[in-house]
Amino acid sequence: MTRTSTLSPVPPADAAAEPTRVAVSTVIFTLRRLPGSETASVALPLVRRTRDPHEGLWALPGGWLDATEGLDAAASRTLAETTGLAPSYLEQLYAFGAVDRSPSRVVSIVYWALIRPDEIADASDENVQWFDAASLPGLAFDHNQIVDYALWRLRNKVGYSRIAHGLLADEFTLAELREVYEAILGRRLDPANFRRQVENSGTLIPTDRFRTGSHRPARLYRYNQDVELADRGPLDRRQ
Amino acid sequence: MTRTSTLSPVPPADAAAEPTRVAVSTVIFTLRRLPGSETASVALPLVRRTRDPHEGLWALPGGWLDATEGLDAAASRTLAETTGLAPSYLEQLYAFGAVDRSPSRVVSIVYWALIRPDEIADASDENVQWFDAASLPGLAFDHNQIVDYALWRLRNKVGYSRIAHGLLADEFTLAELREVYEAILGRRLDPANFRRQVENSGTLIPTDRFRTGSHRPARLYRYNQDVELADRGPLDRRQ
DNA sequence: CCAAAAGTGTTTAGCGTACACCCATGT
DNA sequence: ACATGGGTGTACGCTAAACACTTTTGG
Incomplete structure (x- = not known):
């Protein structure tokens, strides 16, 4: 058997029938001091889903990858569109692509980001809400797992990075x-x-x-x- | 403005006209002792491209993501199909998605892997060849950049991991x-x-x-x- | 003057490095 | 016997941690 690169110009026709779509999401952290608390805690914004699947549940801000933008740009854009936030630090976290993580086939390129508390415009938007990272509700898709991993990366990286x-x-x-x-x-x-x-x-x-x-x-x-x-x-x- | 999750069930129709495709590639390392050399060196297998784009150039083993498999499974499968290798260690490296990294829009989920020298069946396949990681030729796409990053991760991880x-x-x-x-x-x-x-x-x-x-x-x-x-x-x- | 946070000094323990040295085997 | 790699001992320097202590402000 002679093996060659399977990266042919076009994928098989049957796969094109129900194509895999690429989404981009962001776990964006900030610090806030809860009223009456001595210490600050890690918080992140979530967006309420207004459609199926998981309508009504909270989810990470994100959106579909546009054909004309890179992954980093897509993360910045979807974050701004869904929450109005512009992070001071943005880094790719992981690509999630389990077959059953969504009813249709979606590969999510997930970023994690940091934002300064003073850069958060308190938008009076009932569909965006900040949650304490230590006590999240049940989120849509595999987003609880994703946040846990982002927190692990944050704690890890703070030890050897600025x-x-x-x-x-x-x-x-x-x-x-x-x-x-x-x-x-x-x-x-x-x-x-x-x-x-x-x-x-x-x-x-x-x-x-x-x-x-x-x-x-x-x-x-x-x-x-x-x-x-x-x-x-x-x-x-x-x- | 009321912001909501943009993860609607279906992406816009114009994007579906030329959909973004998801590929999976793997940088797989082993050690080998070059004849006449005192020290071992890092080597990796590359696959010769038999189609455009970049026909004739060497590229990382990989292939298209199948709709019915997860990312890890796709990495293992495409690696086996193109090189016959089954790694002893496999970990996601990074998702590459720059708009201009390929003539058509391709997001590549890249893995990096390790394999034991004794597990390498010396396939007499002229389209698969092992290269010394320190002296690679010009590769297809952005694969030189990807290998450099995988090497950096390997060197980094060897310091705090097994x-x-x-x-x-x-x-x-x-x-x-x-x-x-x-x-x-x-x-x-x-x-x-x-x-x-x-x-x-x-x-x-x-x-x-x-x-x-x-x-x-x-x-x-x-x-x-x-x-x-x-x-x-x-x-x-x-x- | 007192409380409390800013800032300095000192001691100890652990760990990585360098290097001298002994041990066991094939030739 | 001797060369060579396997394996042990030891001293030095750096850094994290613990904690006593001084300084400077607001009240």
Whole structure:
């Protein structure tokens, strides 16, 4: 038998009868401080489905891939169309393609994203609602599984990458940065050790300004733009 | 404006005129010792394209996603059909979907895989050929970029995961395991320190048997099946 | 003055690296 | 016997963690 590349120009005709469609969804995280809570927690927006399948259930924001746009662009577009949000960080998470994950055959390219709390326009839209990541309802499709995986990736990546900055404004105190880490990791960090670690990492630039208001003023820091925020997949890899 | 999930049951009609197709490809690595070389090196099989686009160029093994199979199954199937290989480790790498990566619109779900050298049946197939990963020719589509990314992921993952075992037989000496690491990382490792690290990791079980043949016999080890080989994405995550 | 957060210093434990050294086998 | 890889011991340097301590503000 002589084997050749099966990537023929056109797939078999029978497959074209009910083609597999490509959707793009995004798990977008932010931090918020629940009223009466001491600590911040991870939250994400969900969109109520207005059609079958799973009409009425909450689902990840997303939509169909357009023929004229790349995957990243599709993620940004569908996220904006469904929620009005524009993430400060966006990275591909995983492609989900189990046969039974939807009544029709759908392959979903899922992204995960971060957004700063100050960039969230509180849209008075009853079909978009923010949920605490730790206590989600039953979602449409396999979206609970997807969110769990995105959370795992977030917690994992915060350990070796600078992504926590995607949740903060341009200038921030070390306490604010530490709060981000604590919310994502779900545990308290030693302020003294945290300071040294982040100072020695070379990713922060101290400014001359201070955050005042209570107790001793805290110095404000900026990102060091020379350092990559995080690996964003193969596409912006320089070589 | 009231936003809703754009995941309507059917995509727009104009998009169906020239539908986006889903392909699956695999970067499958093994180790081989080139004749006359002291060290092993990473190698991968490529398939010669027998049709346009890029007829005559070498490409990653792959094929179209079938409507009745999941993504993982499609990767295994297309890999077997094009090369006859069955990997010992298989993990999703990335979804590539740039508009201009192929003349027609194709989203490729790319996997990366490992196979043990002893599992490679040397097929006398002129359309499948093994290449040294460090010196590839110009490949079809964006496949050079994809291989580079897969190599980066391999090198990265070998640092915190047990995937190196996917390139070895059931029983192996520490020198053989070390050789795998050295080939992937591209640098020599201290035998003494390597031994301690891997022994303390708890992933190896010493057997009573030894590899003899030259100099002092070396103890053979087995995998500890209780320890996960590596994270294989969200699908076999237990919670 | 006091509370509380900002910021500094010090000690300890663990781990990776480098490297000296002994052990066991084939030739 | 000796060369060679298998295997052990040890010292050094870096970093994370724990925690005592000083500084600076608001009230």
